[in-house]
Amino acid sequence: MLNVSGLAVARGGVCVLSGVGFTLAPGQALILRGPNGVGKTTLLRTLAGLQPPLAGSVACGEDVIAYAGHADGVKPTLTVTENLTFWAQVFGGGGIGAAMAAFDLDGLADRAAQNLSAGQKRRLGLARMMVTGRPLWMFDEPTVSLDAASVGLFETAVRVHLAGGGAAIMATHIDLGLTDARVLDLSPFRPQPGGVRTGNAPTGDEAFL
Amino acid sequence: MIALLRRDMAVATRAGGGFGLGLAFFLVVVVLVPLSVGPDTAVLSRIAPGILWLGALLACLLSLDRIFALDFEDGSLDLLATAPLPLEGAVAVKAFAHWLTTGLPLTLMAPVLGVLLNLPVPGYRWLLASLLLGTSALSVIGAFGAALTVGLRRGGLLLSLLVLPLYVPTLIFGAEVARRGAEGMPVATPLALLAGISLGCAALMPFAAAAALRVNLR
Numbered sequence: 001m002l003n004v005s006g007l008a009v010a011r012g013g014v015c016v017l018s019g020v021g022f023t024l025a026p027g028q029a030l031i032l033r034g035p036n037g038v039g040k041t042t043l044l045r046t047l048a049g050l051q052p053p054l055a056g057s058v059a060c061g062e063d064v065i066a067y068a069g070h071a072d073g074v075k076p077t078l079t080v081t082e083n084l085t086f087w088a089q090v091f092g093g094g095g096i097g098a099a100m101a102a103f104d105l106d107g108l109a110d111r112a113a114q115n116l117s118a119g120q121k122r123r124l125g126l127a128r129m130m131v132t133g134r135p136l137w138m139f140d141e142p143t144v145s146l147d148a149a150s151v152g153l154f155e156t157a158v159r160v161h162l163a164g165g166g167a168a169i170m171a172t173h174i175d176l177g178l179t180d181a182r183v184l185d186l187s188p189f190r191p192q193p194g195g196v197r198t199g200n201a202p203t204g205d206e207a208f209l
Numbered sequence: 210m211i212a213l214l215r216r217d218m219a220v221a222t223r224a225g226g227g228f229g230l231g232l233a234f235f236l237v238v239v240v241l242v243p244l245s246v247g248p249d250t251a252v253l254s255r256i257a258p259g260i261l262w263l264g265a266l267l268a269c270l271l272s273l274d275r276i277f278a279l280d281f282e283d284g285s286l287d288l289l290a291t292a293p294l295p296l297e298g299a300v301a302v303k304a305f306a307h308w309l310t311t312g313l314p315l316t317l318m319a320p321v322l323g324v325l326l327n328l329p330v331p332g333y334r335w336l337l338a339s340l341l342l343g344t345s346a347l348s349v350i351g352a353f354g355a356a357l358t359v360g361l362r363r364g365g366l367l368l369s370l371l372v373l374p375l376y377v378p379t380l381i382f383g384a385e386v387a388r389r390g391a392e393g394m395p396v397a398t399p400l401a402l403l404a405g406i407s408l409g410c411a412a413l414m415p416f417a418a419a420a421a422l423r424v425n426l427r
């Protein structure tokens with residue numbers, strides 16, 4: 001489903017990871033680990049196609065990836081239902097009932113998102129992944145501000161997704177109950193000091209704008 | 210696309226969406242002009258088309274940074290960029306939603322405010338027509354400016370400086386249509402040029418804005 005080889009990514013014009021390579025088949029989950037600043041977010045954004053890689057290749061089908069970043073993409077003045085319905089329509093997915101139920105949002109359906117707690121908002125953000133209908137889910141710190149019960153809901157949703165032939169990549173620090181997930185520690189992929197520097201291509205654009 | 214349009218309209222018209230800001234600004238400008246210029250109706254009639262156009266343009270400028278900044282802050286822009294909707298289409302829809310919530314209300318309000326400035330009777334038709342055409346150009350050009358400055362904190366000043374020179378042709382021809390209409394002169398030439406500017410901007414600016422967004426999302 002996803003085939004990454006020799007990938008190097010940069011943040012702010014500085015190469016943070018190089019030589020990253022892995023493959024992901026349907027039904028598999030990959031957990032990215034590493035200390036703060038190692039480049040987990042940058043790697044995920046590159047895989048999602050939000051920024052170009054410095055080197056290497058990401059082989060992945062069209063419209064396969066659903067990405068969930070640090071921010072939930074929730075509009076404060078819209079209700080929970082409206083927020084979720086919007087994303088379902090944008091991704092051309094189906095109904096939102098299953099996602100609402102999976103993340104225990106039914107009781108909050110008509111609440112404006114600005115009145116939700118941080119954890120409830122995060123649950124709404126995670127429920128969005130279910131309505132995208134895409135097979136490969138990418139999470140960046142999905143469990144931030146979730147309580148133990150909500151982490152359980154998240155685990156269950158991911159497990160169901162994997163059982164249905166999906167795949168998931170997540171950057172996280174806590175131990176999820178996904179025992180058969182592979183763990184990729186990103187620390188060894190840090191470039192050596194004075195080693196790889198960025199080319200001119202990405203910084204040239206930034207200087208121009 | 211329709212979902213995006215509906216969402217943007219809903220966000221703009223609910224509390225804190227900034228829907229009334231441009232209208233209130235337009236009202237304030239037009240109400241204050243007679244007080245500062247004096248009550249001479251002949252002078253007011255002569256400057257009315259220009260003042261109405263300038264007021265509408267500045268009111269439009271006020272809400273530009275909301276086109277992308279809010280979506281950038283709450284992460285929606287990242288998600289839209291990875292959605293099946295092409296980014297160019299998303300930009301065009303968002304600019305259209307901006308026009309529906311800013312340009313169109315300003316256009317509809319302008320004839321009412323024209324009374325305050327003693328706009329000559331034949332001018333109302335052409336004021337409406339020129340604003341209807343021109344404000345759409347203001348929205349798409351503004352979307353491009355907003356896309357360029359989306360990652361910047363407090364990018365409003367830079368946005369205004371970037372967009373103002375791009376607004377000049379629209380203002381010149383738009384105000385010219387309204388002025389000629391008010392004085393009963395033929396308006397075909399400036400109207401055609403204004404329509405050309407609007408159509409050209411609507412066709413090209415979404416591509417430029419989407420390219421700028423892609424760079425800013427990195």
